[in-house]
Amino acid sequence: MKETMRAAVLRGYHEPLQIEEKPIPVPGPGEVLVKVRASGLCVSDIHIQDGKIGTVHLPYTPGHEMAGVIAAVGKGVDPARIGEHISAAIDIVCGECEFCRIGRTNLCRSLVRIGFERDGSHEEYCVIPAKNAFTVDPTIPFEEITGIPDAVGCMYNGLKNQAELGIGQTLLILGVGGLGMNAIQIAKLMGATVYATSRKADKLEVAKQMGADAVIDTSCEDLRTRVAELTNGRGVDVVLDNIGLEWSINEGVYMVRPGGKVLVCGYISEDFKVNYQEVMKFEKEILGMRGMTRQDMAEVVELVNQRKIVPYVYKTVPFEQINEALGLLRDGKTKGRVVLLFPED
Numbered sequence: 001m002k003e004t005m006r007a008a009v010l011r012g013y014h015e016p017l018q019i020e021e022k023p024i025p026v027p028g029p030g031e032v033l034v035k036v037r038a039s040g041l042c043v044s045d046i047h048i049q050d051g052k053i054g055t056v057h058l059p060y061t062p063g064h065e066m067a068g069v070i071a072a073v074g075k076g077v078d079p080a081r082i083g084e085h086i087s088a089a090i091d092i093v094c095g096e097c098e099f100c101r102i103g104r105t106n107l108c109r110s111l112v113r114i115g116f117e118r119d120g121s122h123e124e125y126c127v128i129p130a131k132n133a134f135t136v137d138p139t140i141p142f143e144e145i146t147g148i149p150d151a152v153g154c155m156y157n158g159l160k161n162q163a164e165l166g167i168g169q170t171l172l173i174l175g176v177g178g179l180g181m182n183a184i185q186i187a188k189l190m191g192a193t194v195y196a197t198s199r200k201a202d203k204l205e206v207a208k209q210m211g212a213d214a215v216i217d218t219s220c221e222d223l224r225t226r227v228a229e230l231t232n233g234r235g236v237d238v239v240l241d242n243i244g245l246e247w248s249i250n251e252g253v254y255m256v257r258p259g260g261k262v263l264v265c266g267y268i269s270e271d272f273k274v275n276y277q278e279v280m281k282f283e284k285e286i287l288g289m290r291g292m293t294r295q296d297m298a299e300v301v302e303l304v305n306q307r308k309i310v311p312y313v314y315k316t317v318p319f320e321q322i323n324e325a326l327g328l329l330r331d332g333k334t335k336g337r338v339v340l341l342f343p344e345d
Helices: 043-049 148-162 180-189 201-210 223-230 246-255 276-281 294-305 319-330
Strands: 004-009 018-023 031-041 065-073 085-088 125-129 133-135 170-174 193-198 214-217 236-241 256-264 285-288 313-318 337-341
Touching: 004 319, 031 085, 031 319, 043 319, 065 125, 065 148, 085 148, 133 294, 148 180, 148 236, 148 256, 148 294, 170 180, 170 246, 180 193, 180 201, 193 201, 193 223, 201 214, 214 223, 223 246, 236 246, 246 256, 246 276, 313 319, 319 337
Parallel strands: 170 193, 170 236, 193 214, 236 256, 256 285, 313 337
Antiparallel strands: 004 018, 031 065, 031 125, 031 337, 065 085, 085 133
């Protein structure tokens, strides 16, 4: 194996990432070395680049949607794992705190995240704990595998655990894109009726292909009026806010039925205000959601292996074009996840 690798390094906020040569890391006890084959780009990468995530320390390599092959193992890890195709759980957890003990590992008190507090997958090789490497069927394309730990997993956690979405319920997705396209598939799998919104007609066409029962073009349709028509004035059971602006959360609160739930996933605005009376009188709930639990990860991997969920990928680009790809994401010119591909050799 060669001794160095290429990595995308963030050295300063509001600056492009630099493609640099770094030593290939060596896996320690309980760790594996992953040869990264694909790495997904996320809006969180933009937030990191803009200095909005305080736990990041420069210089470092971002990337939290990893797909690859185990190339080497550290002490205590079965060598038979070499060659496995894997997806990497983002969260490195203690397994001992109050949240880990009850299965809510995404809230671990000692949480460290791949691609946030430690180097991530925008590099040719990455070391991760062996427990974070989940084996995926080798027939699944690497670009699809990248979506498992976040673009799919986050939606799965939110809809299953927080919203408790079920058969016969209605879901309104505000801002259908990299996350929302996967949320449509998950919600349909759970037996729900799905309405999706966007200001862009091309995104809405994809949403229909993914299984949305109705789409709303908010560039030319009144959102509240259309939702009232679709639900006969009842309101939806769950709103999934993938936008994260003050107006979007407020719209969600007004359009959800009495006793309904608004899931907050997007995070652009730092704070928001809602109508207190609307929440209190009608017992509406506003719920946070972040990441996924270890159990969720195992379940999503199985669903992807069975092709019950096919992670949506809008575009793949060579690793060297990472800054151009981030620019597309920043400018809102994508219909879903953009994934970096690394050469096999």
